[in-house]
Amino acid sequence: MADTPTQAAPKEARDPEVPSVSEVVQELAKIAVLKVQNYAKLSFRAVANFATAPRYLDDTLQQMDDIGVGSLPIVLLSGFFIGAVMVLQTGAQFERFGQASLTGDVVSLALVRELGPTITGLLVAGRCSSGIASELGSMLVTEQVDAMRAMGTDPSRKLVTPRVLASLVTLPLLTTISVFVGLLGGMVASVFSLRINAVTFWQRAIAILQFSDIMQGFSKTMVFALILSTVGCYQGLNVSGGTQGVGRATTQAVVVSSVLIIVSDTFLTKLGLFLADRLF
C-alpha cells in the first residue's frame, strides 16, 4: 500500500535543501538586524574616538577641505536658486491677497527651519557620502585597510572619525552659507519679480526668525552630518565583491543616506516644534 505513488507523503516529496518561507524571512531579518547592529557599533566608535588619542588632525583638516570647501560651489548655486524659486512660488500666492510683503517671512522660515538643512544635507550626501564609500571601498578591496590594521592603526580612528568630525563641523557652516545665499536669491527674485523693496524683504526675513528656528535648523544639520558620514563609511568598509561591490556600495551610500535624512527630518521637525513650544 505504501508503495503506490499516490500515497507518497508530501514531506518526503519536498527537497530537504529548500528552505521554507519562514526560514528565509527569519534569515533576512537576522541579516538586517546584524547590519543595523554593525552600523550602530561603527557610528558609536567613530564618535567615542573623539574623546581619546590618537587623533588624526591632518586627516580631519583634509576631510574638512574635501567635504566643506569641495561642496561649496554646489551649495552656493543650489541655495541661491532655491531661495529665488521659493519667492516666485509663494509670492504669486501672497500677491492674490495683497500680502506680497509676507514673502520674506515665509522664505526665511522655510530656509532656516527646513529647506536649508535638508537640501544641503541631501546635496552633501550625494557628493560626499558616495565619495567616502567609494574611497574606503577601494581601499578595502585593495587590502589597504588590512595593511593599515597590520601596521597597528585602527581604521575607525584613521578613516572614520576624521570624516565624521569633518562633516559635523562643515555641514552646519555649509547650511548657514546656503541659507544666506538662499535669502539673497529670494531677495533678488522679490525685487525683480514682485517689486518688493530689498530692505523690506531683508528686514522681514530677519525679524521673523526666533532662536528656536535657528536651533531647529542647526540640530538637523548635526544629525544629517552624522548620517551622511557614517553611512558612507559603513558602506565603504563593508564592500564585498571587488570593484563591482564598490560601485554597489557607492550607490547604496547615496540612497540610504538620502532616505535616512528625509525620514529623520520628519521626526526632527516634530521634535523641534515640540521643544520650541516647551522651552522657548
Added chain:
Amino acid sequence: METSLSPQPTILPGGTHASIEFQNVHLGFSEGEILRGVTFSARDRETVILLGETGTGKTLLLKLAAGLLRPDSGDIRVLGKKISGVSEKELLEIRRQIGFVFQEGALFDSLSVSENVSYRLHEDHVSEEEIQPRVQEVLRFVELEHTMDMLPSELSGGMRRRVSIARALITRPPIVLYDSPTAGLDPITSQTIITLILRLRDVYGVTALLATHRLQDGFALANFQFDPQTKKVRRDSSPAESQAAPTRFLVLRDGKIYFEGTPDELLNSRDPYLQRFLI
C-alpha cells in the same frame, strides 16, 4: 587562570621558542569551513613555506597570524602572546611586532613611496630627523632609493612588492608574513624578491611565514644563503647555517596540514598529491 596576553612561549625540541604557534585552529565563512583544525608552529628565525592550491587557506593563515582575522576556535600565539580572543586594541600593539607583505603590495595609493614606508614611524610619532635616514636605509636595502617621491601608481608590480617589503621592514619586526610575494611576477623580478627575503632572513634574522604557489621559491630559500660579508647570495649553506635559519614546508589540503617537513623530505616524498607539486 590564563590571562590572554601573558607570555607563555612554547619550548620546542632543541630549546628554541615558537614565534608563531597555531593549535587546532578552525575558521569558516558562509560558504563553509576553510580551516579544519590547523596545528603548527614556527620557531625563532625559521622560515615556514605555506604551499597549497588556490582556496586552501594560505592567506587566511597569514591573516590569522597577524590577528586580522579571528579563528572560530583554537589558539594562536605570536611571540608567546595569545592573540585569539584578545581585543582589537591589544591586537594593534601585537601587530607592531609583525611585518606583513600583501600579495599586491597594498600600498596607500594617495601617499608617496617614502610616506608609505615611513607610515608606521609617523604613527609612532618618531621625529622627522630620525625618519628620513631610516626610510633611506630600507629603500636602499630594496634598491629603490630613487623612487622616494614617486606614487605607487608610477611603480611596476615588482617595485611595489619591494616597497611593501621596505614598509614591513622599517620597524625591524621579528616576524614577517609574506602573502604570495612573487605571484604574477616575471622570473627575474621573482628572483629579486626572493633574494630580498633571503637578505631579510640572513641579515636581520626574521621569522617568516611565506605563502606561495611556487615550489621553487621555497627551495631557493632552503638552498641559498645571503652572505652579509660579501653581500652575495651563495648556494649550499653549512649545517650550522641551516640549523640557525631553517626552512620548513607546510602543505595545506582540505583545510588541514597535509604535509609538514624539510625540503629534502618533500623532495623525496612518494605521495601522489605532493608529487603533483614537484612536477
